[in-house]
Amino acid sequence: MKKTLQTIIHGPWAYWIGAIILGLLNILVLIVRRQPWGVTWNIEIWAEWIGTNLGVLSDRGFTFEGLMAASGTYLNLGLLLGAFWATLVASQVRFRPIRDKKFFFSALIGGLLMGYGARIAYGCNVGALLNGIASSSLTGWIFAFAVFLGTWLGSKLLLKYLM
């Protein structure tokens, strides 16, 4: 019993338990939001708003009020707070600096490729892959196949240059 509690607090939980709870939460998001869970589009509209206010991007009409009323903002904020809290309950909170300069570049380039790719394909792993497939959309399956191929290419790069 004590060991079970210890695992719940410190983790890691078994993958299949994660899958079941995440599946239920994903369905609940659809019910409450009337639209599936997504991550990247909200990040883009915040970037648009910040860029507009810094004067580096043309105005696409996103207002602060609009962003604060967007459900995606609260999902992403929740993700961040939830992950931080999960780390905190296990007393594992600490800053984890970049160990090697090459990871500085791989993070930046990887992020750029990912953001660009997600935006032209209308979504990331959550919005386009998981929930594209969950929506029984053919596009979701095609995107999933492309992401798998991309992962394979990325792994080759990772082995060649980073490991």
Added chain:
Amino acid sequence: MSINSAFHSQRKWNIGFILFLTLLLVLLSQISIRLTLITALGISLGFVLQKSRFCLVSALRDPILIGMTQLTRAFLLLLGISILGFALVSWGASQRNIPLSLNVFPMGVHTVVGGLLFGIGMVLAGGCSTGIIIRIGEGFAMQMLAFFGLAVGSVLGERSLKSWRYTFGEWPGIFLPDIFGWVPTLILEIIVLLTLWQLARWWQKKQLGE
């Protein structure tokens, strides 16, 4: 798992943070119950993703790098649950005339190119969009940088989407139940998932001999 003794007890911080989260949700509930529920769901998703080490990069990369497919199979389970749940919810919504939009997106060459770039990017950045947010919550500097890249990249993507559409064209998304009907679609999708599940199990046995 090693726990650094200097950080062993963050219990006080934890209690403080729980108070903060409660306060946040209570205040938000004064403005909008819907947004409060969504925030609570977001927090739960973040918590479970962190605790179960769920990560789609690992699910797709680990079979290639180390031959492990446990997470890949768990992800297939998540897909199966979501497919059935979404079908049920959209049926329920149509019965009650509640508007509900699903993610049936248009497709084109940019769907494939976007997927390829996204796949490469997430391996290099050490996390997909969601994974990056989770790892920022865990305190990783690398993913804070990746998040910046992600934000810039998505703006660039938005700016160039038009020319992708113009050059290669775009077709409306295909909602599979429109073609096959609901029941055959669900059967077909579950068969595909089960086949992939078997394939993943066979792959791990082949790679690791277990």
